[in-house]
Amino acid sequence: MxxxxxxxxxxxxxxxxxxxxxxxxxxxxxxxxxxxxxxxxxxxxxxxxxxxxxxxxxxxxxxxxGERRRLSRRVVLARDGHRCQYCGSTRHLTLDHVIPRSRGGGTSWENVVTSCFPCNTRKGAHLPTEIGMAPRVRPRNPSxxxxxxxxxxxxxxxxxxxxxxxxxxx
Ligand SMILES: [Zn+2]
Structure with missing residues (x-):
């Protein structure tokens, strides 16, 4: 075996x-x-x-x-402690692109964070600096x-x- x-x-x-x-x-x-x-x-x-x-x-x-692992929702949620990285909520969790895709942000470990649905909606296509919403912890490649x-x-x-x-x- x-x-x-x-x-x-x-x-x-x-x-x-x-x-x-x-x-x-x-x-x-x-x-x-x-x-x-x-x-x-x-x-x-x-x-x-x-x-x-x-x-x-x-x-x-x-x-x-440089070693990259494929982005996975489960791992992003685990890395972020199953908390919204903007307000700390543990409910209605989604994934958010910190730099929105429409503004050139990629789907990478460094640009995707756990976000509750209300925060995700509020942030929309804004850059973090435009709306004063920055993730609490800088997203990173998981160990x-x-x-x-x-x-x-x-x-x-x-x-x-x-x-x-x-x-x-x-
Ligand atoms: Zn939130």
Whole structure:
């Protein structure tokens, strides 16, 4: 059964999800260590090791800032704490383009925020400066942890302790 392995940076920040095969290569090259292993062992001709579920790189790697994940409503809502970024409401939530599309704003993590329907309507096609409505927190690319937690795919329970927001820094 193909398993996915959560890869943490040397700082414990989740940075990637890889195949078991790729994880074994990192472990054999002494570039990573196993933090959590699952049932059973991986057996090869000359090796036998626990089945990795979470591994940690031994040296810090700089994660390219340019890495893009596809924009998703669920993740934007999770990133914004399920609150309107203009008034703080938790009801009738929609997504709003900070710079409206009609004014050249793109559909990107840095330009889309959670907004309640009334705020979204009030803001309309105005720029934030024109109507005095700026998001409370500057929208940003989500961390891998934020992305995984909001993902519709089942997350292995063994990963959860490493996806707590305390270590997410991106
Ligand atoms: Zn609002």
């Amino acid at each position: 193909p398993r996915r392995v959560l890869v943490l940076n040397a700082t414990y920040e989740p940075i990637n999800v890889c195949s078991t095969k790729r994880a074994i290569v990192l472990l054999l090259k002494n570039r990573a260590e196993i933090l959590v292993s699952g049932m059973g062992e991986i057996r090869g001709e000359s090796l036998s090791m626990p089945r990795p579920l979470v591994i940690k790189l031994l040296t810090y790697v700089v994660v390219p800032r 891998l942890a934020e992305f995984l937690v909001a993902s519709p795919t089942e997350i292995p329970d063994d990963w959860r302790p490493y996806l707590e927001p305390t270590t997410a820094t991106s």
